[in-house]
Amino acid sequence: MMKQCVAAAFFLFVLAGCTTNSAANDIYLIPQNYEGNVYAFYNVKGAPEIQKEGDYQVYTINEEGYFATSTPDMDYRLVTDKYYYVDENGERTRINEDCVRGMGAGSFENGPESVNQIKIKYTGIEVTKNRCGQEFKDSGNGMAQDDVEPVLAKVVARYYGVDLIE
Template identity: 50%
Template sequence: MIGKLLALSFTLFTLVGCDNEETNDIYLIPEGYEGYIYAFYNVKGAPKVEKEGEYEVHDINNKGYFVTSTPDMDYGTVTDRYYYVDEDGNRTKINKECVRVGGISGFEDDTDPTNKIDIISTYAEVIKEGCSQSFVSSGEGIHEDNSDAILGEVIETYYKSELRRMN
C-alpha cells in the first residue's frame, strides 16, 4: 500500500536507555477519546514539538494522532503523562491503568529522493472502562489496519500534497 515498510516494534513497558534518560512526554487527548493514539516524528513540514518545562507536549487530534518535524523521540525510562483535554483546554489526568504503552515503528520510502519519507512513530492505547494493571501489562499489540490508515493519512497530508504543489 505505502511502499517499503520498515516496522520495528518493541514493547515499551519500560525502555531503559543509557545515562538514565527519561521519555518525559505529555499526551493531550481529546476528552472522551478511546483507542490508539500515535505520535509521528520526522514528518517533513510538520511543526516542531513544543515543551512544557522538561516535557514534550503531544497534542493528539480527534483522529488519534500527533505529528512533528522533530527528528526523533526521547528514549529511556517511560515517564509520560496522559491527560484528557476539554474544549476549554482544561486537563484531567488519565489513570495510569487506563493507558497501555505500545511500541516504536518506522516507515521509510526513498523512491522519490526529493521527497524521501523516514518517519518514526510510537503509540499507546487509551480506554475508559476496564482499566487495570492486567490491561496495562497485556501485550495484545496494535491493530495494523488502524495504524496503516493513520500512517497513510499522514503521508497523504505531508508528502503527497507537497508533490501536488510542486507539479
C-alpha cells in the same frame, strides 16, 4: 597543573552528567472522551516541532488520534509520561495510568533512493475508559499494522501529498 586540569574536566563531566535528564518526559493531551489508539509520528516534513512545558515535551493529539512532528526522533529513555484528557476549554483531567498502555514503536520508509524520501518513525499508546487495570496493561501485544497503516496514510497524504492506499 595538568592534574588540576584533568580533575576540573572530570568534575565538569560528572556535573554535566548529573544535570542531564535521563527520562523521556512526555505529556499527551488527548481530546476529552477519546478512547482507542493514539500515535505520535516523527520526522514528518512540514509538521510543527514539539512544544515544551518545563522538562516535558507536549503532544497535542488531534480528534483522529495522532500528533505529527518534524522533530526527527522520539526519546529512547525511561518513560515518565503523563496523560491528560483535554476539554473544549483547554481544561486538563489526568488519565489514570491503569487506563493507558504502550504499544511500542515502528517506522515507515518510502523511496529510500528518492530525493523525496519519506522516513517516519512512530510510537503509540492505547487509552481506555472501561477496561482500566493491570489486566488491560498486560494484555497488549504491540502495535498492529492494520491499525497504524490507515493513520499513517492520513499523515503521509496530508504532509507529503502521497496516497499510500491504492
